[in-house]
Amino acid sequence: MAHEETVYDALDHAHGGEGQWAFGTGFDEPLAGVDTTVPDGIDPADLGAYCLMLGDDALVLCQRLTQWVTAAPELEEEVALANCGLDLLGQARLLLARAGSVGVLGRSRALATDSIPDEDALAYFRDADEFRNSLLVEAPNGDFGQTVVRLLVASTWRLALSARLRESRDPVLAAIAAKGVPELTYHRDHAARWVLRLGDGTPESHRRTQAGVDAVWPLLADLFTATDVETRLTASGVAVDPADVRDEVRDVLTMVLERATLTVPGWPAEQPSRGRAGQHGPELTALLADLQGLAREHPAATW
Amino acid sequence: MSAPTLDRPAAPDEAALQAQFDATIAADHRIEPRDWMPEAYRKGLVRQIAQHAHSEIIGMQPEGDWLLAAPSLRRKAILLAKVQDEAGHGMYLYSAAETLGADRADLTDKLIERKQKYSSIFNYPTLTYADVGVIGWLVDGAAICNQVPLCRSSYGPYARAMIRVCKEESFHQRQGYELLMTMMRGTDAQRAMVQDAVDRWWWPSLMMFGPPDDDSPNSAQSMKWGVKRHGNDELRQRYVDMTVPQAAVLGVTLPDPELALDPETGRYRFGPIDWTEFKQVLAGNGPCNDERIARRRAARDDNAWVTEAATAYAEKHA
Numbered sequence: 001m002a003h004e005e006t007v008y009d010a011l012d013h014a015h016g017g018e019g020q021w022a023f024g025t026g027f028d029e030p031l032a033g034v035d036t037t038v039p040d041g042i043d044p045a046d047l048g049a050y051c052l053m054l055g056d057d058a059l060v061l062c063q064r065l066t067q068w069v070t071a072a073p074e075l076e077e078e079v080a081l082a083n084c085g086l087d088l089l090g091q092a093r094l095l096l097a098r099a100g101s102v103g104v105l106g107r108s109r110a111l112a113t114d115s116i117p118d119e120d121a122l123a124y125f126r127d128a129d130e131f132r133n134s135l136l137v138e139a140p141n142g143d144f145g146q147t148v149v150r151l152l153v154a155s156t157w158r159l160a161l162s163a164r165l166r167e168s169r170d171p172v173l174a175a176i177a178a179k180g181v182p183e184l185t186y187h188r189d190h191a192a193r194w195v196l197r198l199g200d201g202t203p204e205s206h207r208r209t210q211a212g213v214d215a216v217w218p219l220l221a222d223l224f225t226a227t228d229v230e231t232r233l234t235a236s237g238v239a240v241d242p243a244d245v246r247d248e249v250r251d252v253l254t255m256v257l258e259r260a261t262l263t264v265p266g267w268p269a270e271q272p273s274r275g276r277a278g279q280h281g282p283e284l285t286a287l288l289a290d291l292q293g294l295a296r297e298h299p300a301a302t303w
Numbered sequence: 304m305s306a307p308t309l310d311r312p313a314a315p316d317e318a319a320l321q322a323q324f325d326a327t328i329a330a331d332h333r334i335e336p337r338d339w340m341p342e343a344y345r346k347g348l349v350r351q352i353a354q355h356a357h358s359e360i361i362g363m364q365p366e367g368d369w370l371l372a373a374p375s376l377r378r379k380a381i382l383l384a385k386v387q388d389e390a391g392h393g394m395y396l397y398s399a400a401e402t403l404g405a406d407r408a409d410l411t412d413k414l415i416e417r418k419q420k421y422s423s424i425f426n427y428p429t430l431t432y433a434d435v436g437v438i439g440w441l442v443d444g445a446a447i448c449n450q451v452p453l454c455r456s457s458y459g460p461y462a463r464a465m466i467r468v469c470k471e472e473s474f475h476q477r478q479g480y481e482l483l484m485t486m487m488r489g490t491d492a493q494r495a496m497v498q499d500a501v502d503r504w505w506w507p508s509l510m511m512f513g514p515p516d517d518d519s520p521n522s523a524q525s526m527k528w529g530v531k532r533h534g535n536d537e538l539r540q541r542y543v544d545m546t547v548p549q550a551a552v553l554g555v556t557l558p559d560p561e562l563a564l565d566p567e568t569g570r571y572r573f574g575p576i577d578w579t580e581f582k583q584v585l586a587g588n589g590p591c592n593d594e595r596i597a598r599r600r601a602a603r604d605d606n607a608w609v610t611e612a613a614t615a616y617a618e619k620h621a
Contacts, residue, residue, distance in 0.1 A: 073606035082387040201612025290371040
């Protein structure tokens with residue numbers, strides 16, 4: 001047998017013999033095998049609602065980052081942004097599955113057929129007013145400068161939350177947060193390096209990135225006021241009060257922007273989160289139309 | 304393997320170098336970047352590797368068009384990882400070309416200016432999600448048949464890059480087939496989507512092996528130099544023989560009434576390929592040629608300020 005056929009044979013049989021290479025790729029739901037019992041004293045409805053907030057943030061930002069694939073400045077950046085998107089998608093799947101495991105499915109379960117897993121029922125069969133993501137992640141990408149500024153803000157904030165959530169009284173949420181911390185550390189580092197390069201690069205890149213900062217900054221107003229769900233869950237040791245991470249987020253962003261020779265805008269007046277209340281802009285409706293169109297066209301299909 | 308060039312006192316004459324190169328090829332050893340090689344060998348390799356790298360990068364687009372719309376989060380994760388792999392393949396193939404003195408930015412310019420080609424298959428549109436599965440099964444399957452022999456290419460960096468590419472392509476092919484199997488177990492509409500996608504991609508996938516050997520301008524020299532190992536027709540036949548039984552297991556019909564097992568050879572006979580269509584697509588007149596190139600042009604031009612900024616920053620902080 002010629003050498004290359006040996007190679008092909010090895011490839012062909014690497015995943016089971018008999019040439020049946022395409023079979024046996026089973027589908028485990030993200031939380032398969034995990035004990036999803038809710039600890040005493042935690043309201044499952046609140047826990048599920050909180051997981052939707054964090055899960056929707058990750059899913060929506062994944063969609064935004066994915067829009068850069070085939071459009072990025074360098075091939076390395078295609079890979080890096082896809083990588084951040086994949087990490088966030090993984091976090092979203094776990095969080096949506098956690099929401100599903102405690103029965104928080106809203107209208108989605110009635111619309112999706114039984115064979116569709118909870119994560120997909122939640123991702124594909126809720127309308128915009130049922131999404132609980134912050135306004136920060138749904139805003140359009142803008143140019144590459146604005147994209148990395150938004151990624152810096154979002155990853156700094158999510159990392160600060162996740163690091164604290166590792167101590168959550170819900171062990172499933174704590175484990176999901178712990179998995180996310182190293183991922184988000186990379187996202188923040190990657191975004192910060194780009195903000196430095198662009199802020200301190202050429203006059204044009206400085207101007208564009210400052211414009212990106214100015215466009216993203218007002219969205220910070222949506223992040224730091226706790227909803228009633230977060231307040232209750234913080235009291236029971238499950239969630240983090242977003243106000244508790246404000247100083248860390250502000251310090252990190254200020255440090256990076258100053259090093260990048262960018263002007264740090266005034267901190268926006270904080271207000272109750274519109275995104276967490278399901279009040280979204282038309283951009284989210286358009287994003288969801290892309291995300292959900294095919295799945296909704298075939299509600300009885302399995303993929 | 305040939306001697307290192309660094310401590311060579313004076314350039315040996317070309318005939319001796321050529322003899323050493325020929326001996327390396329004849330012994331089925333690898334040529335490495337610092338070895339002497341005939342200029343035509345270098346040029347031919349740059350052309351082939353660049354074309355291969357361009358195919359990976361352009362190949363991100365047809366499937367990438369479904370990234371935002373993948374119908375389940377699991378499928379989205381699989382597809383995003385796959386498209387990311389293709390960017391990675393492009394990167395290490397461009398790196399292999401750079402070991403021959405080429406420059407990635409220059410090769411990208413040549414792609415955008417249509418001075419270098421990429422695989423014509425990526426000029427067809429992906430109309431339904433079944434196309435994602437069929438690209439994995441048929442297009443990646445054909446690519447594997449083409450590329451596995453390249454793991455033994457006479458040029459070392461190319462051969463080594465191809466080993467990794469082939470492993471990942473093989474994984475992609477399985478994932479594509481698994482998607483199709485799942486769809487075939489689904490609704491009638493899904494089964495119809497799969498058959499329709501097979502109908503559209505089968506013939507273009509056969510064309511991926513290039514024109515018949517007697518009409519393939521670069522094949523003979525590539526074979527002589529050990530850059531290519533098999534003729535286009537032999538590889539195409541292997542692909543057909545491998546794929547027909549898989550189609551039967553899947554439950555789809557390949558759109559060729561002449562497709563039949565030849566009991567004497569044990570190989571499948573198939574109908575004539577429409578090379579007019581192939582030449583049209585190759586000439587730039589396929590359904591998506593313009594859009595594929597326009598996307599790469601936009602990625603380069605719209606983001607030129609980013610690259611300039613990164614360069615300026617690196618110089619300031621050197």
